[in-house]
Amino acid sequence: MIRKALGITLAALLAALLAGCLPMTFSHEGVIDFEKYPSVYVQPVLVTGQGVFGDGPDSSAQSYLISELRDASGFERVVGEPVNVSAVLVVEVRIDVDYDSQDGTEDYPGTASWYLRTLDGALINEGSTSETSNTPQEALEDLLDEVGHHYLRPYRF
Amino acid sequence: MPRAPFLIALALGLTLAAPAHAASSGGRGGVDAEIFLVKDKVWLGGGFSYFPGTFGFDGAFSFIWLTSDAPERGVDGTFVGSQLGLHVAARLDITRGAHVRIATGVDAYPLYGINADEWKLAWPLIAEARVFVTRTLNVFIRPRYYILSSDGLEPGRAYEGDETVPFLVSIGFGGEWK
Numbered sequence: 402m403i404r405k406a407l408g409i410t411l412a413a414l415l416a417a418l419l420a421g422c423l424p425m426t427f428s429h430e431g432v433i434d435f436e437k438y439p440s441v442y443v444q445p446v447l448v449t450g451q452g453v454f455g456d457g458p459d460s461s462a463q464s465y466l467i468s469e470l471r472d473a474s475g476f477e478r479v480v481g482e483p484v485n486v487s488a489v490l491v492v493e494v495r496i497d498v499d500y501d502s503q504d505g506t507e508d509y510p511g512t513a514s515w516y517l518r519t520l521d522g523a524l525i526n527e528g529s530t531s532e533t534s535n536t537p538q539e540a541l542e543d544l545l546d547e548v549g550h551h552y553l554r555p556y557r558f
Numbered sequence: 559m560p561r562a563p564f565l566i567a568l569a570l571g572l573t574l575a576a577p578a579h580a581a582s583s584g585g586r587g588g589v590d591a592e593i594f595l596v597k598d599k600v601w602l603g604g605g606f607s608y609f610p611g612t613f614g615f616d617g618a619f620s621f622i623w624l625t626s627d628a629p630e631r632g633v634d635g636t637f638v639g640s641q642l643g644l645h646v647a648a649r650l651d652i653t654r655g656a657h658v659r660i661a662t663g664v665d666a667y668p669l670y671g672i673n674a675d676e677w678k679l680a681w682p683l684i685a686e687a688r689v690f691v692t693r694t695l696n697v698f699i700r701p702r703y704y705i706l707s708s709d710g711l712e713p714g715r716a717y718e719g720d721e722t723v724p725f726l727v728s729i730g731f732g733g734e735w736k
Contacts, residue, residue, distance in 0.1 A: 422595040422596055422597040423595065423596060423597060423713070423714060423722055423723065423725060423726070423727060424596070424597040424598070424714065424715060424716040424717070424720075424722060425596045425597075425599070425712065425713045425714070425715070425726055426710075426712045426715045426716065426717055427638070427667070427669065427678065427710060427711060427712075428710040428712070429632075429672075429676070429710050430710070473673045475632075546674070546675060547675065549673075549675075550673055550675040550676065553672075553673055553676060554632045555631065555632050556630075556631060556632030556633055556672055557630065557631045557632065557717065558598075558624055558628060558629070558630035558631070558632075558633050558638060558717070
């Protein structure tokens with residue numbers, strides 16, 4: 402008896418639900434107003450630390466970050482030259498090395514700090530993140546991926 | 559989208575280990591196929607459960623696509639990501655042919671169709687009614703409510719912002735073995 406009642410209830414619920422599915426919305430608001438700042442110049446990434454050979458601006462890291470931002474960010478235009486842009490992105494990365502003498506392995510802890518500024522230097526947005534990876538290159542790319550994700554384009558669906 | 563059949567087969571295939579383990583240990587294990595009844599989305603997947611007694615656990619993995627006419631902004635293509643659920647559950651037999659479950663745990667939404675690093679998380683409260691149509695095959699309905707969730711994860715809210723009941727509902731069928 403209970404089983405029959407449950408079955409009927411279940412069938413009624415299914416019919417009602419199939420007749421009109423409930424909505425569910427996923428959304429993300431951008432961290433900045435991408436309509437106000439539609440284009441950005443990415444400066445060469447300053448890479449320092451014990452885990453890298455030679456401190457200084459890294460143009461390959463700059464290219465990688467430009468590619469990430471073009472792929473995922475809300476900026477309409479991402480460039481490596483400061484021409485006709487509405488904002489400037491400055492990224493500083495530090496990658497060190499932790500050597501484990503017991504098992505002979507190395508880890509590369511890294512941090513990234515970034516500053517998005519207007520052309521006259523006013524701060525629009527900033528952030529920082531840290532990651533530990535197995536190689537310096539992986540650490541660098543993971544950190545730059547995080548910068549790209551920070552400026553993820555707004556979505557709603 | 560071309561990867562979808564493979565991923566679905568993988569998710570369902572991974573669940574096949576559960577009943578074999580259950581059969582050898584005296585508990586009750588099951589596998590499910592599940593469809594989420596969500597407007598403007600195609601959302602389906604599979605899951606497993608294992609109950610040594612009244613209490614047990616379940617897991618589920620599903621894939622989410624937008625329908626071609628779904629309202630959207632900031633999405634390339636139709637595939638948006640997945641839901642991965644891991645829950646502890648209590649099971650109460652009502653009759654030999656029907657039982658209810660209450661579960662809680664975590665629902666993770668890796669939205670890798672949007673960006674590889676984009677995740678949302680939720681703490682669900684799940685109620686489930688399950689009726690057996692044969693000794694092993696059953697059908698179920700599984701509404702869930704999110705006690706807590708990440709910003710931008712809104713069951714019951716339409717694209718335009720209108721709110722309805724804040725539940726995520728799925729239905730499906732499964733098999734259970736002792």
